Every structure is written in C-alpha cells, then in structure tokens.
Amino acid sequence: MPQSPKQPKARRIMRPADAHAAQIDAELNQMLKPDSAVEANRLCLACGLCCNGSIFSRVGIEKREVEAIAAIVPVWEQESGDVAFSQPCPAWTEGKCGLYAVRPGRCASYICKLQGLVMNGAVSGAAGEKIVDAAVKQAAALRDRVAAYTGKEPQALNLRQFHKEFHPKAMKKAKSGELTLMEQTLVRECYLFLKLQDRYFSETSLIKQYAFILQQIDYFANGEG
Numbered sequence: 001m002p003q004s005p006k007q008p009k010a011r012r013i014m015r016p017a018d019a020h021a022a023q024i025d026a027e028l029n030q031m032l033k034p035d036s037a038v039e040a041n042r043l044c045l046a047c048g049l050c051c052n053g054s055i056f057s058r059v060g061i062e063k064r065e066v067e068a069i070a071a072i073v074p075v076w077e078q079e080s081g082d083v084a085f086s087q088p089c090p091a092w093t094e095g096k097c098g099l100y101a102v103r104p105g106r107c108a109s110y111i112c113k114l115q116g117l118v119m120n121g122a123v124s125g126a127a128g129e130k131i132v133d134a135a136v137k138q139a140a141a142l143r144d145r146v147a148a149y150t151g152k153e154p155q156a157l158n159l160r161q162f163h164k165e166f167h168p169k170a171m172k173k174a175k176s177g178e179l180t181l182m183e184q185t186l187v188r189e190c191y192l193f194l195k196l197q198d199r200y201f202s203e204t205s206l207i208k209q210y211a212f213i214l215q216q217i218d219y220f221a222n223g224e225g
C-alpha cells in the first residue's frame, strides 16, 4: 500500500503581540536575574573602549587622587586647573585596569549605556557580549584606517582627539566635493563606530557631523541635483 506523503508539521506563526510578549518575558527574566550587575561588569574584560581612547580623550581626577595616580600614569593640568591624564590610559593592559585599587572616582563610578541596559534587563548578558565584540572590532577597523591616514601606531591613537581635528577638515572638503577616496572611506568607518558608540556606550553629537559629510559625498557622487 502506498504510503501517504508526509505532511509537513504546521509551524506556529508568531504574531506581533506574541513577539512583544516574548520580548517582555525575556526582559523581565533578565531584569530579575540577581547577577545582571556581575554580567554588566564582566563586559569590560573584553571591551576597554572607555579606557583605550576610543570614546574619551582624557580622564579628569580629583586633587586628593593625584599622588597615587601620578605615580603610575603621567598626569597634566588642564586650562581650568583640574588635573587629568590622557587616553589611551597606560594602566589598561590585557583587559584589566592596572590602577584598579586606586582608580579615579570617575572611572569607578562610570557606567556606560550598555552596562545600564544589561543591568536593567533590556539587554541580556550574552547579547551584551555580542555588542561589545562588534564594537571592539569596529573600533579596531577604525584605528587601522586612522593609522594608515596619520602614520601613527593604531594602539597609541586617541580617536576622540583625531575626530576633533579630522571632522572639521572633512566637513570643509566635503562641501566642495574634494574629499579623497581614502578620506571618504575614513568618514564611513568613523560613522559606523560612532553609531555603535552613540547607541550602546556614550552619546555623541559627532554622529550628526559625519552623517552630514556622508550626505555631501553622496551628493557629489550621484549628481548635484
């Protein structure tokens, strides 16, 4: 007797309301995990973006912290008279803070957006790790690009400082369609990293500046209207 063809199993289609409920369940599960604070803290081991000059150009320190920190890291006085040290922080090595016991209050109290999202349950620890991985890779790609453009060592770069000098120059050249291909690629790499930075780590108005430059590049590439 011929066998009747196997019927494919009916697949349950997830309706938008079900998907929303599932997302709320996942967020509640994550929020009610007592170790979400530990998960958030562990992200730093594979990240370091707030220590290695990718996001910030310097760290301000209190007067009472100067002696302990100056013994390990070169410090300097800002125009305001406040003391700071430059990033990349020399104390950041192999995913660890070499100043952990005496690290400045600003470092100890800093919580980036992603850590906050993991702590409050909006993002799982595993998803947080994937975001860190993507951001670290994008920062490395940008470092390589900036290093090729400036002739500096990728690891010694202070990306924040680079933006200060590069984006006004790029903006000016973009307005007259004079950006070289290398500069156009660099603008794209800056924009990609800043998107990740703005969404998951620290807000930045630079994203709008680079978006405008990209729009100018497109304007000159695809006809001037």
Ligand code: SF4
Pocket: 043, 044, 045, 047, 048, 049, 050, 051, 110, 111, 112, 113, 114, 115, 132, 201
């Ligand atoms: S950017 Fe956030 S996750 Fe990365 S090292 Fe700093 S605090 Fe940790």
Ligand code: SF4
Pocket: 050, 051, 059, 089, 090, 091, 092, 093, 096, 097, 098, 099, 100, 103, 104, 107, 108
């Ligand atoms: S002192 Fe530690 S936490 Fe602060 S920037 Fe340096 S490596 Fe990062």
